[in-house]
Structure formats: C-alpha cells, structure tokens
Amino acid sequence: MKIRITHLFLISILFLVGCKSAQVATTSQSKIEISLAETERIISELSSDKMEGREYGTEGYNRAADWVVKYLTDSGVKPFFTAHQDTLTISGKKTANIVGLIGSRDDSKEYILLGAHLDHIGKIKSKTDSVYNGANDNASGVTAVLQLARYLQKTKPDANVIVALFTAEESGLIGAEYLARRMKKADIKIRYMLNFEMIGKTMSIGEDKVYITGFDKSDFAQVANQLLSTQFVHYLSQEVSFDLFRRSDNYPFYQVYGVPCHTISTFDFNNYNYYHELKDEVKELDLKNMNAVINTSATLVERLIQADARIK
Numbered sequence: 369m370k371i372r373i374t375h376l377f378l379i380s381i382l383f384l385v386g387c388k389s390a391q392v393a394t395t396s397q398s399k400i401e402i403s404l405a406e407t408e409r410i411i412s413e414l415s416s417d418k419m420e421g422r423e424y425g426t427e428g429y430n431r432a433a434d435w436v437v438k439y440l441t442d443s444g445v446k447p448f449f450t451a452h453q454d455t456l457t458i459s460g461k462k463t464a465n466i467v468g469l470i471g472s473r474d475d476s477k478e479y480i481l482l483g484a485h486l487d488h489i490g491k492i493k494s495k496t497d498s499v500y501n502g503a504n505d506n507a508s509g510v511t512a513v514l515q516l517a518r519y520l521q522k523t524k525p526d527a528n529v530i531v532a533l534f535t536a537e538e539s540g541l542i543g544a545e546y547l548a549r550r551m552k553k554a555d556i557k558i559r560y561m562l563n564f565e566m567i568g569k570t571m572s573i574g575e576d577k578v579y580i581t582g583f584d585k586s587d588f589a590q591v592a593n594q595l596l597s598t599q600f601v602h603y604l605s606q607e608v609s610f611d612l613f614r615r616s617d618n619y620p621f622y623q624v625y626g627v628p629c630h631t632i633s634t635f636d637f638n639n640y641n642y643y644h645e646l647k648d649e650v651k652e653l654d655l656k657n658m659n660a661v662i663n664t665s666a667t668l669v670e671r672l673i674q675a676d677a678r679i680k
C-alpha cells in the first residue's frame with residue numbers, strides 16, 4: 369500500500385474502527401493444515417536479507433520471484449500463461465509478475481483472482497541495517513497467497529483460480545495494471561479479486577480479524593461473514609479517508625474489469641510503526657495471528673467457491 373508517512377501520524381489520533389460486533393471468532397480451521405511453521409518459513413525466506421528488499425528490476429527481486437515460482441511448482445500449481453513468470457519491461461528494466469492457475473484453463477468461464485504484491489522498496493547504503501525487508505509489506509500478503517495456492521491445489525475446488533504475485537506495486541501499481549490490461553485484452557473473465565496486503569499484525573479490535581478496502585463498493589463483507597458465521601471482515605474508517613481502495617493492486621483490476629476487487633489487510637494505522645521502515649522485519653510481526661488470518665481466508669475462499677458466490 370502506498371501511504372504518505374506524515375498521514376500515518378495524523379491519522380493514528382483519529383483511529384476509529386467500525387466494529388459492528390464483539391463476537392469471538394469461532395471459524396473452524398481448514399481441513400488441510402496451513403501451519404504456523406510453514407507460514408513462518410515462507411515469510412522468513414521472502415523477507416530475508418538475501419532478497420535485498422525485492423525492488424523490481426534488481427537481483428533481489430528476481431531471487432524472490434524464483435523462490436515463489438519454485439514454491440508454486442512444488443505445490444503443483446501450473447503457470448497460467450506459458451511460464452509462471454510473465455515478463456514486462458518498466459523504465460528499461462526487465463521484471464515479471466508471477467501468475468499461476470489452480471483448476472483448468474477455460475476462458476469461457478469466470479476466474480477467481482487472488483493476488484499480492486511481491487516487490488518492495490529495496491535497500492540503502494548503510495553501515496548497519498541497509499535492507500528494507502518488507503516483512504509486513506508485503507511478504508505477509510505473498511505468504512497468504514502461496515499458502516492459499518497450495519491449499520486450493522490440494523482441495524481441488526470446483527472453480528478456476530488465478531494466483532498472481534505482482535511486481536512494481538511500490539512504483540505505482542504497475543505490475544497489476546499490466547496484468548489487468550493483458551487479461552482483459554485476451555478476454556479472460558474475472559468474477560472477483562481478493563488482494564492481500566500487510567496482514568502481519570493483529571488488528572486493534574482483536575485477533576483473527578481483517579478489514580477490506582472498498583467496503584461499501586460491494587456486499588463482500590456481508591457475504592463473507594455470513595459464510596464464516598463470524599465477524600471476520602470489518603470496516604476501517606481510514607480506508608476511506610486515505611483512499612486505500614486506490615492504493616493497492618486491487619484497483620487496476622477494478623478499473624479494468626469493474627467487478628468487486630478488494631484488498632484484505634490488518635494494518636489499521638495503530639498497530640505497526642514500521643511501514644516503509646528498515647525495521648519492517650519478521651520479528652516485529654504477530655505470526656500466530658497472521659497464520660489464523662490465512663486459515664480463515666482459506667476457509668472463506670473455499671466456502672465462496674462451494675456457494676458459487678456472486679459478490680454484488
């Protein structure tokens with residue numbers, strides 16, 4: 369997510385979450401294990417110093433992309449196009465989105481799209497810590513999508529699901545915009561898109577809860593909470609005041625397709641001080657809660673598919 373830092377301080381004073389229920393989460397855990405150990409392994413790898421802050425066009429980003437491709441391949445997730453890495457050139461630098469497919473390629477039907485941006489802001493010259501590891505932003509979201517991909521590949525849902533890890537989000541949602549246009553041009557249909565962004569911290573309103581951007585643009589939250597029989601998806605007032613809906617990779621898909629496209633996040637402006645800071649590292653995150661959020665998200669996606677849900 370791209371947010372001006374000065375706003376973060378201002379808005380922390382104005383913190384107001386629209387919590388419509390104090391209900392305790394009772395969501396049953398997914399049948400196939402999405403383990404804390406695996407969540408920790410993935411996010412630690414993606415935000416390690418050897419990935420050099422994953423700035424698009426760098427060796428660090430390419431190393432992270434190779435790791436993600438291997439993860440998808442090992443999980444049995446096929447490429448959506450001819451290869452997992454779908455390359456593009458931005459300002460003379462070659463980079464790639466990573467696009468996988470669960471189910472079969474059938475362009476006569478609608479796909480469900482799950483996404484997260486893989487890139488971050490790189491590194492600086494410093495004698496001490498020099499790498500922007502981007503653990504919360506957005507190794508956490510990529511971890512969710514990889515876990516969901518592996519889970520869905522095993523459970524084989526009755527739907528075709530595209531998983532996409534985007535490049536150059538931090539430079540203005542460039543990778544996602546490229547993919548949205550490319551897919552639209554090829555007449556590939558999307559029913560809805562769920563984008564995962566900064567889910568590494570526990571929301572101030574409690575454990576195993578998220579908010580979505582564009583809350584009022586569809587009935588996704590109501591549908592999701594009903595399918596889960598718990599209040600998992602919440603409203604955060606700052607998503608409107610900061611226009612977060614337009615600040616992450618859900619937005620290009622919304623622009624191009626006009627279907628429900630939401631970003632799922634737990635960063636509520638009150639629970640993390642290291643947005644775009646060197647200290648955005650794994651040790652600062654709440655991995656147990658993050659793993660719970662991924663598990664609930666897996667159950668949610670599974671139930672959305674089972675219910676053949678149409679978000680209005």
Ligand SMILES: [Zn+2]
Pocket residue numbers: 369370485505506537565566
């Ligand atoms: Zn981000």
